[in-house]
Structures are given as structure tokens and as C-alpha cells.
Amino acid sequence: MLMVITADTHVPKRARDLPGPLWQAIGDADVVVHAGDWVEPDLLDRLTARSRRLIGVYGNNDGPALRARLPEVARVELAGLKLAVVHETGPRTGREARCARTFGDCDLLVFGHSHIPWDSVAPGGLRLLNPGSPTDRRAQPYATFLTARVTAGRLDRVELHRLPPRPASS
Template sequence: MPSTPVRLLLLADTHVPRRARALPAQVWQAVEAADVVFHAGDWQVPEVLDELQARARRLVGVWGNNDGEELRRRLPEIARVEIEGVRFAITHETGAARGREQRMATAFPEDDVLVFGHSHIPWDSVAGEATANPGLRLLNPGSPTDRRRQPECTLMTAAVQGGRLVEVRLVAVDREP
């Protein structure tokens, strides 16, 4: 009998209230639908962390370069969690895009999936066979509030089922008036 999927929501770079007064309603709907919410840093204010902790079934988060003392006190720089046999690591910054898979495969040799943020640029790649951790999946959900040079604001959804990461989707976030 197949297992029930664990639904994931991947967020990063929410930048509230600097880039948006609040998280869009679409983000909160995704939070309600998720079993686990990952946030890869740059919350900006502790109130966003508080609200996500109150509304998410389970929250895994880290601090980002724009997060102050209180967020850095409450959150780690790197978090790790295992969900149904899939080992996740989460951090904010991974450096330049060039050579990212090689660097991260070396830095995260025991993990299956690395969730990161910082660039506001969605990313989905796999470390190659010639790396320290072939098969490491690297995921950046972009930003739901600050698209920067991207065509749209984004988040990611995924699921873990049968010990595998499945159904990874980049989702455009509607702009609210």
C-alpha cells in the first residue's frame, strides 16, 4: 500500500515589511495546505516567524543575511531534518551560481536535498556524478514578495512519498493590490 505524501512548502526571502507589507494570501493558503514549511531566511522581522510558527503544522527555518539579532538568536544558520527517509538541509546563502552544485555537494555530503535562498532566483538542479554527493538536489524557491529581475514572485511546493522527493513545482505568486 503506497504511503501518503508529506506535502512541503518552500519559501525564502519574504522580506516583510521591507519588500511587502505582509505575505500574500496565496502564501498563507499554501502554508495551510502543507505538512512542513521550509523558510530559507531573510524574514526581516520576528513577527513573520511568529505567524508562520502559529499557522504551519511544522516549520523548519534558518536566518538570512538581512535578519537581525533576534532572528539569529531564534534560528540556526543551517537546519537539518529527515522526512520519511529524505534528508533535508536548509541554509540561506550558497554563493555564486557557477560551481554551486560542486560546492554544495562538498559542503552537504550527507544530505539528499538542499533548500536555499538569497538570490531571489528560482533554482532546481542536481549535483552530478563527479561531486562529493552525487544526486544532491538543490532547490531555491525564489521570493514570494520580491521578484527582483525575475518575471514573477515565486514559491515552491513538493512532496515526500515512499522515501523520495516528488512533485517539485515552482509556483507563481499572484500580486495583490
């Protein structure tokens, strides 16, 4: 099962649309995970229409229309892998231990908010992934998203995709 993981898209606030390589990956994916900060419901509608399966949560920049349609935390099982998705996990310091306490019954926690890619393992084996942002890299060298494979309850082939710089506006 191919999974695309994104967050902090901020469309249309930070970009008019998602980058082409991310849309291509979404078209190829079995599951798309979005860890919040969509900004406008239009992107949720378009991702729902183009995805085989979409798992999403709302973020701190998402207003009432998105909060009415998305949960704050999503928990699902994908091919035996127990996945949780949330936008914010709190400060970087102590993140693994804090998340292990809250999501220790899961195999994988996907989160967003920081716009900083993250891949670590918490005490007890919980894997934490943050895809960064495909549209608002902030202080990061690249805009990014993740892909991964889920097979028989295991996550493998996690890959961080660096996106080309957006052309300058004229």
C-alpha cells in the same frame, strides 16, 4: 507529506504580508521550509502558529532577534528524506559541486538569497532548490514559492508557483 518552500520574504520591508496563495499553501502543508531573510520576528511567530511544522534558518538580512531563534543551517529528516536548509550558497558558478562537497550526505538542499528560482542536481545526486521570493521578485518575471511531496525518502511533484502581481500602492 506536503512541503511548502519559501525564502526571502522580507516582511514588512518589501511587503506588508505574505501573499494570500502562499498563506493558503502554508495552511495545507505538513511542513513549511523557510530559507531565510524573514527581516522581522513577527513573521516567524505567525508562521510558527500557522504551520504544522516549520523548518527555518536565518539570512543575511535577519538581525539578532531572529539569529537568536534560528540556526544558520538546519538539517532534518522528513519521511526518510535528508534535508538541509541554508540561506546562502555562494556564487552561481560552481554551486552544485560546492554544495555537493558541503551537503553531500543530504538528499535535498533548500537555499535562498538570490531571489531566483533554482532546481538542479549536483554530482552524487543532491537536489538543490531555491523557491525565489514571494514578495521581492527583483529581475524575475514573477514572485514565486515552491511546493513538493515527500514520500518514502523521495522528493517528487516539485512545483514552482507563480504569484499574481501585487496591486499598486495608492
